[in-house]
Amino acid sequence: MTLNEAQPIISLIGVKKAYRTPAGDFYALKGIDAQIRRGEFVGIWGKSGAGKSTLVNMISGVDHLTSGEVWVDGVGVHTLHENSAAQWRGRNLGVIYQSFQLMPSLSLLDNVMLPMDFCGRYHPRQSRERAMLLLEEMEIAEHARKLPADISGGQQQRVAIARALANDPAILIADEPTGRLDSATAEHIFQIFEGLVQKGKTIIMVSHDPTFIQRYARVLWIADGLFVSNPPPEAEL
Numbered sequence: 001m002t003l004n005e006a007q008p009i010i011s012l013i014g015v016k017k018a019y020r021t022p023a024g025d026f027y028a029l030k031g032i033d034a035q036i037r038r039g040e041f042v043g044i045w046g047k048s049g050a051g052k053s054t055l056v057n058m059i060s061g062v063d064h065l066t067s068g069e070v071w072v073d074g075v076g077v078h079t080l081h082e083n084s085a086a087q088w089r090g091r092n093l094g095v096i097y098q099s100f101q102l103m104p105s106l107s108l109l110d111n112v113m114l115p116m117d118f119c120g121r122y123h124p125r126q127s128r129e130r131a132m133l134l135l136e137e138m139e140i141a142e143h144a145r146k147l148p149a150d151i152s153g154g155q156q157q158r159v160a161i162a163r164a165l166a167n168d169p170a171i172l173i174a175d176e177p178t179g180r181l182d183s184a185t186a187e188h189i190f191q192i193f194e195g196l197v198q199k200g201k202t203i204i205m206v207s208h209d210p211t212f213i214q215r216y217a218r219v220l221w222i223a224d225g226l227f228v229s230n231p232p233p234e235a236e237l
Contacts, residue, residue: 008035009171009202010059015068017054028054030225032068036204038170041197043216044206051225052206056175059204060093061085073170090119094164098176100156102148108135108159109144115166127166134162138192154185161192172196174205178212186211 015032018025028051036042046052057063058070061077062085070077073092080088089095102111109131116127135141138158143151148159157177164172174193178186190212193203197217205216213219213231221228 007038009038009073010034010036010204011069011071012059013069013071015055015058015070016066017051017058017063018066027066028225029058029065032058032222032225032227034220034227036202038202039197039200041193041203041217042205043213043219044204044222045208045210045213045219045231046222047208050208050222052208052222053175054225055222056095056173056204056206060095060173061089087119090115091121091167092169092171094161094166094169094172096157096160096164096172096174096177098179100148100153100160102156102159102163104148107145107147108140108151111148111159112163112166115163119167121167131162131166134165135159138162152185154181154189157181157185157189158192161189165196170200171202171204174203176207176209177205178207178209183211190215 012032012034015029016027017029018027032055044052044055054063058065059072059077061080065078068078075088075092077085103114106114109128112131112134113127116122116130117124122130132141132144135144138161140155140158140162143155148156178189181189193205194215197203219231221231
């Protein structure tokens, strides 16, 4: 293991997130500390409302934390302003959502090209070629000209993964990526993630489904806004 590999690619230090409510501040995260190493496949497991999606938003810089620090590959995400956070996220993170979040009026090919065009990382011709290559890797290239509504949920999730890989980020964050899929399709999508880890990607997968728990390199259990040391009974290890 090199020194670079030994260093954590993600560090969370005392991360808290409060939301204003009529009854006072509600803390969705109450002081999260964690480190994730380069090349790890980490599962963040917890019931709905435990704080999983809020944590994803803190790591990706989609939302601002209340206090604490988030470091991703040497960048203090907590210090970024909105515009710079969007540019940084587009170049360095791939985020995959349960709801796919594909642009309905764009073809699958154009959906995958979108992050490349936004960040200007590739020449337009290169971005088109790269998008087709990624769709081929996801075994969906024959549908490249179709709209998202014309393909199945499992196929849409493959497109979402291709889009997340568009700018070749070191880190992928998947928020309940198999939650809307049948078991066979979910298994195939999980195998895609396992293959990406073997290629050196760092992946954080958020879930409340215990199906794949034993296949992560490590699981972080979250409950009521805090990581806990013991898995809850419903995890069924």
